[in-house]
Amino acid sequence: MDQKMDKTYNPVLWEDQIYEKWEKSGYFNPDNLNLPENAPNYTMILPPPNITAKLHIGHSSVMAIEDLFIRYHRLCGYRTLWIPGTDHAAIATQNVVEKKILAEEKKTRHDLGREKFLEKVWEFLHETQAVILKQTRKMGASIDWSRTAFTLDEDRKRAVNKMFVDMYKEGIIYRGERIVNWCPRCQSTLADDEIEYQEQKASFYTFKYDQNFPIAISTTRPETKLGDTAIAVNPKDERYKKYIDQELSANFCGQELNLKIIADINVDMNFGTGALGVTPAHSMIDSQMAIKNNLKTIKVIDEEGNIKENFGKFSGQKVLVARKMIIEELQEKNLIIKEEEINNNLSTCYRCGTAIEPLPSKQWFVSVDTKIPRLGNKSLKEKAIEAGENKKIEFIPDRFTKRYLDWMTNLHDWCISRQIWFGHEIPVWYRGEEIYVGEEKPQGKDWKQDPDTLDTWFSSGMWTFSTLGWPDNFQNGKKLNDLQKFHPTQMLETGYELITLWISRMIMMSIFALDEIPFEKVYLHGMVLDKNGKKMSKSKRNGIDPLDMIEKFGTDSLRLALLLGNTPGNDLRMSEEKIAGYRNFINKLWNISRFIISKTNDFSDDFDPQKLSLSDKWILNKLNKTIKKTSLDLSAYKFSLSGEELREFTWNDLADWYLEANKFEKDEDNKNKVLLFILKNILKLWHPFIPFITETIWQQLGEKQMLIVSSWPQAQEVNFDSEEQSFNIIQEIIMSIRNARSEHRIEPGKKLQAIILSPRNKELLEQQSHLIKSLKTGINQIKIIGDKSEISAKKNIFITLADIEIYLIGGFDEEKEKIRRDKEIANLKKMIDSIENKLNNQNFVNKAPAELVAQEKEKLNNYKLELRKILN
């Protein structure tokens, strides 16, 4: 790379070629890393993005965080593997494509037929997949493309089929009739977490089934009452006690009902009439009561949302029409006791917003409670809970462990069949009453495959091991090849909203297939919100397109904006201004490097430790501390904190102090080597955050090896703490002088003379006086004295720092100086008072740690000394 380094960093010139170099090098693939056999693993899967749309800024955040983890561990010598892929997102994708063909061709999927429709889906999928992969590269993801997977590709299909058959054979998968959440529009069941509740006003009717019926009930859905088979009351309810266990009959709008009166403690005596009409076919809890009490189930509503046959005049009517008819009839017969408006949560389909009908239906389920002999006679639920409880799987932040455990504890069987076309076909065939479950279509004629497909989470639940070659790499209970090398993975990084949908399923499926956890740690990030704290959405037009931002500010700036200020489990606000702010930092780093590079001839960094100046030792000590702190925080996944530390070091210590000092010090050769040493170190430290610019600069340094595979810096053993303190004194003096000039409004060009009295540090200040003169203090003459008697100045500014006194000759304004002094005196008095109070408190002196008390005493002495100096 022979490009010149411009005054400002232009990411567009560098980023693509850098990514190409990385990709060509093969280092994204752990097999090419030339590591010792015993190198530790660091494996992570990319949560496969849905192929429904191009990536948004939330995905960018995922990639920034995960790439940081991966690059950090690669530099630390781990065998790092990050597996890319995409998710077919069955229902979501089918919906997008359905909408698309409706808009473009005015056709429904039924017009096209299953085969044609699926062709359209695959067409769409190839387009979006290409865009997604391009965006991933743009983000700088150092991900192993050679292992790319798709939840619906051939390898995953085999894995899914094998899993289904294995689970069926062990009795974990079963077919059952259960109340499911049915969307009449999508013609599909929905999982609990695919339901959206919409608050609405609803009419809440209290009525009797007929004139002679002794008990009144309440409902918002009178039409379902056609299928009532019982009335439930609270066993403690005095009003109804006498009816319990009786069987009563009623004529409800022409329909004969046989109603058993049952007792159930879950019935709230104070709600409605305290009596509940039980409709086993169209309500979840009613169905449970029906199972408990052995009640008949009468189906009233069909899959289209119409009243079924054999309900007289209501048959064939839409649900809402039937409801109106029943209300009118009840009104005519004067059976309605009360009609009130209540707030009701309507269950709707998260895709299309249609009201959900709870319906009994034949579906495939994964049992979470069936004991599995092979797994110590424990159920999947029990094993998954165990993994969380004994911290085999650790959640970051920890509070989500509780949420995971709560959810797992209340988990019900998982309905895995979906009545849609796009997805994994269920490996089950029927012939009349016969049923065959197997990985391949059975021999013989007339077998018909189950028309349903599998819940998309069934395939993504296997992601940690299906991407590593399961089932081929699992023979006779033994893991082989990639599966053996990389499973369980070390880290799962994903959003907290996926704990229930995805994380819990991955844990159960990995336990079933391999009898081991899928990952050791789960890092949960929050959502990326707009600058007002609102969710980004297309309709609100408050979204930020990552590709636009990359174009404008570069990937590194975007990554910093996504990484700094981002803490686990908390949402992050994002704005263009923020990204622009980090662009400024990137440019600063660029210019720091430019300055350093311009001073060196041979890029050598082997400085002579004997020739180090005070400022050299100071910056090396700071670097040492930064390395330690940054490494510690990164290994604890506090990347935001370590980024802040790095920025502090880079901008405040290195640029503002060390580089400035460097301009005014001798022994250039050795100092330039120190500069190179520092630069190489910070490039490594920054690399996981901002890979492009660091690699770009690195390649200007004549290094043979790429930065991506260099090694994480180690802290030096030497300790320059006392030198650091000495340099701090110089810094304080310089800042005091600048401050005094500013307070006194001394013209910038005006040169002053300084006399500094410092009995303890005379020698130090003499040695460093060139810095005091040079670093933006406007001092042209300086005199360091160790004894007050040497002072002869008349008009001067007086600054005190513990036992140091500074006299600035010239530019003195008596009034301003008085104001300044009064302020300082007041402040000092306040401090002294507060410490004295503390020290007068016997409890403090006796109970606080001795070290702290001594510290306070020393502080007090210093303040007193300063005060005395000023008052003199």
Place this chain on the structure above:
RNA sequence: GGGCGCAUAGCUCAGUUGGCUAGAGCACUUCGUUUACACCGAAGGGGUCCAGGGUUCGAGUCCUUGUGCGCCCACCA
């Protein structure tokens, strides 16, 4: 109804096991074009740490009650 989180400078947020004279970035004020950088440099102003009560020598930090906001789960007959 059950649970979780948040509340600190004008804004966005840090603040590890209690030791704080409460920090950073942005914004703001003043000054400065000095040969790495104006996407810059120097100096500065700005806070009852949501409110009440408690524990403690000491509370932004721990306990408790309340208020406001956000989220999750359940229920809504």
